[in-house]
Amino acid sequence: MDVTSRDFQSISLPRWGRVAKGIGAVPWLVFDEEAKAVEPIRRFLVDFVARDNRPGSVRSYAFDLLRWWRWLRVVQVEWDRATSAEVRDFVLWLRVATKPRTSARTQSAATAGTTNAITKKPYLDDLYKPRTIRHSNAVIRSFY
8 A cells, every 4th residue: 555645634624515314214314515415325324224224323324424525525536436545544534633513612621531530431522532433434334
């Protein structure tokens, strides 16, 4: 494999597309900027629902595929031309990227990334966790 030359620190995904309630058998779909369902993702989600997956799983897969589609737009690769190099670079980007926020943190800013003294559970921060990255890989692998 070639050595990547992408500057991951400077990549920011566009606010392209959205996940919204679907019509018919598919509870969630990915829509483009013209409010049309993204056809390859729609076909995949139809099959995903037909395999008796729950609506929450459909929603989760839709969001992961939306993030993947946004990545492909940034790196200017068509979905059906993506290679393992794009997946590798996507994972490397997820490791350093900050999650997009719709509003600034207020009270939670003080605790972000720390551990709750009582429950010993970590408070969420603005980075993608390894679990999220693994799930994203599983979704992309399943899609292709």
